[in-house]
Amino acid sequence: MILRLAIASLFARALTVGMTILAIALSVALFLGVEKIRTGAKASFADTISGTDLIVGARSGSVQLLLYSVFRIGNATNNVTWQSYKDISARPEVDWIVPISLGDSHRQFRVMGTSVAFFEHYKYRQGRSLAVADGAILSDLFDTVIGADVAATLEYEIGDPIIVAHGLASFAEHKDQPFRVYGILEKTGTPIDRTVIVSMEAIEAIHVDWQGGAQVQGQATPADELRQMELTPKAITAALVGVKSPLQIFRLQRAINEYGQEPLLAILPGVALQELWGIVGIAETALLGVSFMVVVTALIGMMATIFSSLNERRREMAIFRAMGARPATILSILVLEAVVMAALGVLLGLGLLYLGLFIGQPILDREFGLWLAIDPPSLREVWVMLAVIAAGAIVSMVPAIRAYRLSVADGMVVKT
Amino acid sequence: MLNRRSTLMLLSGALATPKTALAATLREITWDDLLPAGVPYSEIIGEGELDEVNDTWNPIYDENATKLNESLDGSYIKMPGFVIPFDISAKGVTEFMLVPYTGACIHMPPPPANQLVMVNAKTPWPSDDLWDPIWVIGMMRTRLQSTDLGQTGYAIVADQMEVYEW
Numbered sequence: 375m376i377l378r379l380a381i382a383s384l385f386a387r388a389l390t391v392g393m394t395i396l397a398i399a400l401s402v403a404l405f406l407g408v409e410k411i412r413t414g415a416k417a418s419f420a421d422t423i424s425g426t427d428l429i430v431g432a433r434s435g436s437v438q439l440l441l442y443s444v445f446r447i448g449n450a451t452n453n454v455t456w457q458s459y460k461d462i463s464a465r466p467e468v469d470w471i472v473p474i475s476l477g478d479s480h481r482q483f484r485v486m487g488t489s490v491a492f493f494e495h496y497k498y499r500q501g502r503s504l505a506v507a508d509g510a511i512l513s514d515l516f517d518t519v520i521g522a523d524v525a526a527t528l529e530y531e532i533g534d535p536i537i538v539a540h541g542l543a544s545f546a547e548h549k550d551q552p553f554r555v556y557g558i559l560e561k562t563g564t565p566i567d568r569t570v571i572v573s574m575e576a577i578e579a580i581h582v583d584w585q586g587g588a589q590v591q592g593q594a595t596p597a598d599e600l601r602q603m604e605l606t607p608k609a610i611t612a613a614l615v616g617v618k619s620p621l622q623i624f625r626l627q628r629a630i631n632e633y634g635q636e637p638l639l640a641i642l643p644g645v646a647l648q649e650l651w652g653i654v655g656i657a658e659t660a661l662l663g664v665s666f667m668v669v670v671t672a673l674i675g676m677m678a679t680i681f682s683s684l685n686e687r688r689r690e691m692a693i694f695r696a697m698g699a700r701p702a703t704i705l706s707i708l709v710l711e712a713v714v715m716a717a718l719g720v721l722l723g724l725g726l727l728y729l730g731l732f733i734g735q736p737i738l739d740r741e742f743g744l745w746l747a748i749d750p751p752s753l754r755e756v757w758v759m760l761a762v763i764a765a766g767a768i769v770s771m772v773p774a775i776r777a778y779r780l781s782v783a784d785g786m787v788v789k790t
Numbered sequence: 791m792l793n794r795r796s797t798l799m800l801l802s803g804a805l806a807t808p809k810t811a812l813a814a815t816l817r818e819i820t821w822d823d824l825l826p827a828g829v830p831y832s833e834i835i836g837e838g839e840l841d842e843v844n845d846t847w848n849p850i851y852d853e854n855a856t857k858l859n860e861s862l863d864g865s866y867i868k869m870p871g872f873v874i875p876f877d878i879s880a881k882g883v884t885e886f887m888l889v890p891y892t893g894a895c896i897h898m899p900p901p902p903a904n905q906l907v908m909v910n911a912k913t914p915w916p917s918d919d920l921w922d923p924i925w926v927i928g929m930m931r932t933r934l935q936s937t938d939l940g941q942t943g944y945a946i947v948a949d950q951m952e953v954y955e956w
Contacts, residue, residue: 417880424877500879620876620887620908621943624900644875644883648920 376703380710383690387683391715394679398719401672402762403726405665406755410731412658414746419445419650422564423643425497427623430454430462430630431612433637437653440646443474443612446484446565450476453609458636462613465629467622470495473610475577478538483524485538485570487577487607493519495616498564508532509557512573515601517556521567523740525558532558536570538580551580551597563745575605615640669762673769676715680708680773691777692784701778708774709767716766720759724751815866816927821890823869824904824944826859858904858944863932867946870954871907872923873915882914888946892920908945915951923954 384391423444431439432452441447463471472495475487493504493511509532511519518536530536536553553572561567579600583589595603617623623642630640684691691704731748738744751759871888878884888907900906909926928948 413880420878420880424879427876500877500884620885621903621906623876623887624906628900642874642876644878644886645920647878648875652919 376706376710380707380714383707384711384714390679390683394676395715395719395722397672397675398716398762398766399722399726401665401668402720402723402759403730405669405758406723406727406751407730408661408665409755409758410727410746411744412662415654415744416651417747418563418745420647421499423496423498424501425495425616426614426643427617427620428615428627428630428640429612429643429646430615430638430640433639436639436641436646437650439612439639439641440643440650442476443614444565444643446476446486446569450611453611454613454638455609455636456607458633458638459610459613461633461635462615462630465626467617467619467626467629469616469618471616472496472614473574473607474612474614475574475607475609476611478540478577478580480524480536480538480570481528483521483527483568483570485518485572485577487572487574489574492571492614495614496566498562498566502562504562504566505560506557507560509555511557512571513556515573515576515579515605516551516553516597517573517576518553519557519559519571520555521559521569521571522561523567524570525555530555530558532556538570538572540581551600563739574607574610578605578607579603669765672719673716673762673765676712676766677769677772680712680770681776684773684777688780688784691780705774705778708777709770712766712770712774713763716763719766720762724759816868817865818868819862820869821871821905823862824859824907826857829857858932860932862930862944865930866928867930868925868927869907869946870923870925873920879914882911882916884911884914885909886911886915888926903943906943908943909948910945911948911951915948923956925952925954927951 429439429443431443432450432454434451438448438451442450459471459473462468470491472489472492473487474492476484478485478487490512497503506519507522509519520530520536524530532555534555536555538551538553553576559566582595582600582603582605615626617626627640627642630638694704694707695701728748731746735746735748738746869888871890872892873883874887874889874892875883876885876887886909888909889901890905891901907926907930909928912928915924926946926948927950928946931945931947932943
């Protein structure tokens, strides 16, 4: 009975009520959306590397090494000499080691030189391996394997030629040595999607006739001759290392960090990731704080609407009272109205969120490499939504108690 | 000499033990307990040598560093420590090394093998902060790895983890 009254009363003031509901809906959608992006960003970072015990690079910072070697963000401060790489591979603790060489690009995508072992040892999302969607992994010196995004953006197919450019964004192309697309990887949701993978030797080969960032005039070693050459790299950018026993990780890490011939840095990817959270966490909290404020603002807006409606509903309340409604009934009608408004707002907000996710998901993925899963709301999100409804009830208590206190006479007396 | 009364008591005792055993099996231990009896904590690190070029001290672990307290094998324990994550997923840390002090890996020599506990978490631990200690509750195993290098150590399959309150 009271519920019917409350709903009918809301319908009677459809416009203002609608606006209030919309305000709550937008704030809830914003809050949940921020939460989604936060967890989504974290997930795509955390799922990018798995199963690698140590990352080795030139001495810089652990977060920086992680960013440039795994996420292709930023640039290496220095290289690691081939001698150091060989020394590390020879250590008894090392189970496997994969070199990585960065520094060249193809259009907007980075080129990574590595060994075939990369495809075997690089794991993402809790131990998943890279899979070839089309073609096969590297076999010839001038083969490339490209990530799913590279193939999609540049519309490449197996056998298409690729010209690698010198530098990370560049017009100085290695035109003399064209590559061909030999394999296209399945989508992983990691930076691999936006990487062109070539062999370590190929990186060396395209720089054979180059000096000081430009091709030496008139000098071009034919491809067949390059295939015969011994193309030992002089330096690499970083290396991924797997250790035989987890108990040896710290020992190997220390040995690399204390390596006398060259300043090197070995990091545990998990530790570096957590350090990264430490930095990003502040911005996350700020973002969450702002969206929390928006929810509070919307609730206070609802309180204001109920307050102002009290005045115009003075007669209505008085008639209820005259017909025998107790003050408690008036109170419950007002609180119930607020709860219905908040609940509708939350539901509409949820709808807006999923609509937004549905539209935004492919765009975010394409533009920022951020994959947001469309899941049913998590337990945490359900709690947030219930909290908003509860807060709506509590906030509406303030005007409701005021209405409770008003006497019957208040609405009956004609005021001039 | 067994009379009827004592036999009954023994029987009831035998019946009761599973219950009491369950309650008693949760053994709260600290890092000292990982050393076998008779090995003082101060003697787990050998002589070591001073690296004058890098100005650091490199310990040489003797056999005391790999001696394990075999009585812990198979017991259900609760112990505090810091998390050095090895495998992180979106939900949290699934595989990590429990260490007695954190920051150990970079500025100081790593702890010896019998001061490291490899932990596999049944449910990922949503740890965001390296500097927060935790309690790990689970089944302890000794002789974690016997590779060609002969390394041994402790491992726990963690049923439960809690935030350690200082």
